[in-house]
Amino acid sequence: MENESFELEFILNGESKNIRVKHYWTLAEVLRSQEGLTGTKLCCEEGECGACTVIVDGKSVTSCIVLAPEVQGSNIVTIEGLSQDGEIDPVQEAFIEEGAVQCGYCIPGMVMSAKNLLDENDSPDEEEIKEALGGNICRCAGYYRIICAVQSAAQKYKEKVKVL
Amino acid sequence: MSEFLYHVPNNLDDLFSTIKKHGSSAALLAGGTDLLIHLKVGKIAPQHVIDIKHVKELYEKITFCSNGMTIGALTTLINITKHPDVQKLYPALSESARKVGSKQIRNRGTLVGNICNASPAADTAPALLIYNAEVTIVGMNSRRTIPFESFIKGPGKTDLKEGEIVESLFFPFPPANSTSNFVKLARREGADLTIVGTATLAASNYETRIALCAVAPIPFRACSAEYVLNQGGYNQQNIDKALEKVVHNANPISDLRATKEYRLAMVEVITRKSLENSLKILTN
Numbered sequence: 001m002e003n004e005s006f007e008l009e010f011i012l013n014g015e016s017k018n019i020r021v022k023h024y025w026t027l028a029e030v031l032r033s034q035e036g037l038t039g040t041k042l043c044c045e046e047g048e049c050g051a052c053t054v055i056v057d058g059k060s061v062t063s064c065i066v067l068a069p070e071v072q073g074s075n076i077v078t079i080e081g082l083s084q085d086g087e088i089d090p091v092q093e094a095f096i097e098e099g100a101v102q103c104g105y106c107i108p109g110m111v112m113s114a115k116n117l118l119d120e121n122d123s124p125d126e127e128e129i130k131e132a133l134g135g136n137i138c139r140c141a142g143y144y145r146i147i148c149a150v151q152s153a154a155q156k157y158k159e160k161v162k163v164l
Numbered sequence: 165m166s167e168f169l170y171h172v173p174n175n176l177d178d179l180f181s182t183i184k185k186h187g188s189s190a191a192l193l194a195g196g197t198d199l200l201i202h203l204k205v206g207k208i209a210p211q212h213v214i215d216i217k218h219v220k221e222l223y224e225k226i227t228f229c230s231n232g233m234t235i236g237a238l239t240t241l242i243n244i245t246k247h248p249d250v251q252k253l254y255p256a257l258s259e260s261a262r263k264v265g266s267k268q269i270r271n272r273g274t275l276v277g278n279i280c281n282a283s284p285a286a287d288t289a290p291a292l293l294i295y296n297a298e299v300t301i302v303g304m305n306s307r308r309t310i311p312f313e314s315f316i317k318g319p320g321k322t323d324l325k326e327g328e329i330v331e332s333l334f335f336p337f338p339p340a341n342s343t344s345n346f347v348k349l350a351r352r353e354g355a356d357l358t359i360v361g362t363a364t365l366a367a368s369n370y371e372t373r374i375a376l377c378a379v380a381p382i383p384f385r386a387c388s389a390e391y392v393l394n395q396g397g398y399n400q401q402n403i404d405k406a407l408e409k410v411v412h413n414a415n416p417i418s419d420l421r422a423t424k425e426y427r428l429a430m431v432e433v434i435t436r437k438s439l440e441n442s443l444k445i446l447t448n
């Protein structure tokens with residue numbers, strides 16, 4: 001069984017990938033160990049803390065409890081895929097401006113959950129933000145500024161749309 | 165995580181022959197939000213994992229017919245919470261699906277997976293009980309439909325025999341002039357297992373249904389309490405009498421989330437809250 005591998009084709013941050021993975025590897029392991037994208041963090045490794053959140057086909061998922069073969073043909077966006085043309089995403093900008101980052105370990109997951117929320121709902125209220133980020137734990141307990149950052153990011157997205 | 169081979173059958177015939185070939189050394193995967201955790205902690209160590217998400221006969225959509233709603237084996241919890249007709253017609257189901265795990269979990273996890281795990285604390289189970297949901301089970305040469313009430317046999321145990329899977333769940337429309345809801349008590353709002361969960365349905369003709377999770381080995385209907393309200397209506401004295409019966413029906417354990425005594429005390433509080441929520445809507 002050790003020699004068995006699975007041919008996995010998927011799109012990662014806009015780039016087509018064709019790699020061989022073990023059947024029992026998780027998506028998080030592939031992102032970090034095979035693709036070197038260590039922005040996706042591993043912490044609880046059982047889908048409880050949200051540090052490994054990435055977006056698969058438009059949906060936020062905890063990549064530590066998704067098997068790599070399950071994402072065959074999927075479109076995956078990680079924290080590394082948010083910046084465009086060298087510019088960071090408005091969600092990332094807002095996290096910096098609002099001082100929403102303390103130790104930083106939970107932040108890539110927080111940003112991905114926030115991004116997924118704002119893609120679906122451009123003006124979330126506080127309750128909706130809390131529900132969307134409920135699966136992301138910040139052990140520095142910096143939730144207040146994180147919520148402020150998501151509200152500010154929503155404004156930024158709207159202004160960006162106006163400019164376009 | 166132990167090593168295994170991943171299989172991805174694309175039709176039911178393939179699925180059943182893969183299951184038959186590997187028998188008890190295989191585990192089925194839908195959303196994987198429980199399975200991957202069981203694999204990681206070593207609770208199970210199958211040699212084969214069979215992903216059912218690409219079986220073409222299984223479906224993700226929610227459909228309505230003249231007498232009710234059908235939810236497929238692949239319907240995710242997030243799709244249930246977002247569906248406006250589910251919110252309107254089956255609010256206890258919509259609300260309980262929203263209480264499962266986190267958004268990331270609801271994006272992957274399925275309702276059918278939630279009930280097949282047969283956790284005593286399954287948030288969606290009380291809603292299935294009050295709506296008299298039916299489970300359609302298919303095997304290589306078999307097909308049967310049973311009430312959800314007889315599907316769960318014990319903690320982690322269901323009526324599924326080897327080689328069978330749940331194809332869909334059917335929800336008859338709730339009675340006319342009725343309303344329903346789900347109330348969950350947990351230590352925190354997001355991503356926590358339930359201490360007490362109650363779904364209730366109340367109708368203008370006093371038809372009442374009450375179901376609870378996390379306070380007995382399996383989720384259950386509090387039939388003797390329902391009878392009190394069906395017969396005597398919704399006055400305060402009758403509600404108190406019914407709640408006593410609900411507490412009598414509960415048989416909780418102590419665990420890291422709450423003691424048995426606390427759970428018993430909260431059974432009354434949470435069930436009263438759910439009933440009052442229903443009655444408030446009914447009288448308006």
